[in-house]
Amino acid sequence: MTTVLIADDSETILLLMRTRLELAGYEVETAADGQEVVDRIDPGSDQSPDLLLLDAMMPRKSGIDALRELRAAGVKTPALIVSAHQTPDDADAPADLEISGYLTKPIDFDALLAAIAELTAKKAA
């Protein structure tokens, strides 16, 4: 079962994304900010989620900062960033963090689901 970890500071958005992803057959974990994401992921264990879907802007710690910490700790999980901008600049989606793609809100779920399928199939294969 492919697990996706979603992080967003809005409960409504988390509910929306959980509903859509579960309907598409994924298992979903949620986090409310970047710190929870970092706490949730243990670099050594193989119980980690198969994909990260992170909101760029969150209180306490942003998705970008959380990803930076995870990458520094050697976590290779593919990550998608939800950015506030139509076309992100380097602040939203830095090239050196191995971000597999970015989305803007409102989320195009057809495109998102297609991307998740592609990224997690690659991992399984």
Added chain:
Amino acid sequence: MIGVGRLIVQRQDYENAIERSYQREMAARVQLAEGTNPARARATIRREEANRAHLRDSISGDTRDTVILVGAGLIAGLLGALLLFVGLVTAMRRPLEALVAAAGRLAGGDRSARVEVGGVSEVATLGKAFNEMAAELELEASERDRLDRMKDEFVLTASHELRSPLTSVQGFAELLMMDRDSLTPRQVETVEIILDNCRHLVRLLNDLLDLARSDAGRLSIRPQPTRLGPLMEDVVRTMRAQTEASHQSLNERIDPDLPLVNVEADRIRQILLNLITNAHEYSPEGASIQLGARVADNAVVISVTDNGPGIPAAQLEHIFERFVRGDAGLTQRVGGTGLGLAISKSLVELHGGTISVVSEVGRGSTFTVVLPIAGPAAVEATPPGPPAISEAGRR
């Protein structure tokens, strides 16, 4: 002056003395001619000749002395004046040079440029005034920077804040649509209307954000060598459903030899969609729209032509400004925001290109976009960022 005056007096004395000498000689010659005391007469004549020779030498010497004196005086005066002048200029030059240099730095953006106040009093005053002006400018500039940063932060925050509830409204409406089989037709229609308006809101939000960023000079593009042919064909395919629904014809005439052009594909797509959507929305049923692309000089020239109602000259002038829309009476379904052309213009110009329009009421309009093949000037090759996960981003 004194020397010259004295010389004049000396010459006068000399003339007088010469004259008296001649008179004495004359008298002696008369004596000689009369025969009275010839020896004495001759002696007088000889004495007067010698006298005059002596006087001539004397006056020559005096004249020469005076000329030398006057000459020396003039030269000394000139030298003195020269020295004074050079001294003054030097005293002024350094502070003036410093002032010019500081003004140059200030104009170049260095708000900390100041001068040391010194030199001749007027120059010192100038220096003080300059320093005061520079201090004022520095204050104003940092105030402006502060306001700019506030505006940018506001735009970013507002954009983020508005997008989240918008995501929820659209997302949950889409979820409803996934259950359309268990909805009544009226309910389905309701949800469709909600979704339509969500999309309109999203377009408006994106347009506003683009414009705000453009204002702040923060709208940027990442140009890559791009094949325009397939991109334009893709846009036409996207628009065809809508034009066909209005029985409009949409054709393309794209030069097969278009070179790779340094542009950001998504933004060119955005511009083309804007132009074709306008042609579609402002032209009546049965109209024809043509998209063309050809090479000219170091650029690709793209045109969108329609045979719709055309744009009156008064409106044409302002058509690339914000919130300017066409006559709503002629449109079938105006879904636009009035910002499309303003943004298209900003985007075209970011690419180093130009956008223009010619139109005739009753005949139609042609919008022309010229894009330099090399892309915008002074752009270093930026590596492409992570890909966009979206309808438009899918390649």
